[in-house]
Amino acid sequence: MAGPHLPDTLLVGCGDLGAAVGRRLADLGHGVVAIRRRGDLVPSPLRGLSADLTREVPDLPPLDLAHLVIALTARPRTEEAYRATYVDGMGRALDALAASGRQPRRAVLVSSTAxxxxxxxxxxxxxSTPTRPTDGPARMLLEAEEVFADRVPGGTVLRLSGLYGGDSTFLVDRVREGRITDPHRWTNRIHRSDAAAAIVHLLTRADAPERLYVGTDDEPAQLGDVATHLAARLDAPTPPPADPALGHGKRLSNARLRASGWTPEHPTYREGYAG
Incomplete structure (x- = not known):
């Protein structure tokens, strides 16, 4: 851990997931600086640093750097926005780190199973599954992973499946409104708190993490099954049933992350949507 005066953790991006990671690290005694377009929105006890990474290299404060987390968010979901944020924006943050002469002991880039x-x-x-991005945003995410691997020796990429939990009500709203139109599609998800815990785990575990992990819960599920479970809890219209014979879309395994010592608090959608 860093000395008593200098922060030892840099968050590049501090949306809901980054803030959850920062608070967990702060609870462990780490000093955290978080870059966000509006630094005043960074929650206490994290220290906010205002920078628009799509346009500028941030002016970093002195750091006794142990941990680097890159958890950026791009809007809208276009190739241009993803390049500006994930490739060019991350590059500017890494330029600032290089200029400071600091290299983190552990680093995690949050990517996507897209x-x-x-x-x-x-x-x-x-x-071990080969990547095959099918659209511009996914190609930009993969390019960002390659830039990260080249510029951050020993860094770890965590590819997350669909985040949910917290203030996110996207699927709940669709179920309540009866708008489930593809019940046969296989879906994969991870609760935001479990994703944050996975990042902190990879930063702080005793043994060095591997270079790549898939972050998802224990149970891929067809959308119709998840929606049926939610509809019963919400007293909402019963959605169309899932048919395994018509299933399409990908199924993900978290075996490597599990084997590293991470255990999700919400192993399936049933626990995750229990609140």
């Missing part, structure tokens, strides 16, 4: 594209559901996707 880089795999869709595979037949009889294929259980893991870290």
């Amino acid at each position: 880089v795999y594209g869709d595979l037949p559901p009889d294929v259980l996707i893991d870290e």
Whole structure:
């Protein structure tokens, strides 16, 4: 851990996930600086640093750097926005770090399982599965992973499946409004708190992490099954049932992350949507 005066953690991006990671690290006694377009929105006890990474290199404060987390968010979901944020924006943050002469002891880049594209559901996707991005945003995420691997020796990429939990009510709203139109699609998700815990775990575990992990819960599920579970809890219209014979989309495995010592608090959607 850093000395008593200098922060030892840099968050590049501090949306809901980054803030959750920062608070967990602060609870462990780490000093955290978080870059966000509006630094005043960074929650206490994190220290906010205002910078628009799509346009400028941030002016970093003195750091006794141990941990680097890159958890950026791009809007809208276009190739241009993803390049500006994930490739060029991350590059500017890494330029600032290089100018400071600091290299983190541990670093995690948050990426997405979108880089795999869709595979037949009889294929259980893991870290050994070749990537095949099918659109511009996914290609930019994969390019960002490559830049990170080149510029941050020993860094770890965590490819997350669909985040949910916290203030996110996207699927709940669709179920309540009866707007489930593809019940046969296989879906994969991870609760935001479990994703944050996974990042902190990879930063702080005793043994060095591997270079790549898939972050998802224990149970890929067809959308119709998840929606039926939610509809019963919400007293909402019963959605169309899922049919495994018609299943399409990818299924993901978290076996490597599990084997590293991470255990999700919400192993399936049932626990995750219990609140």
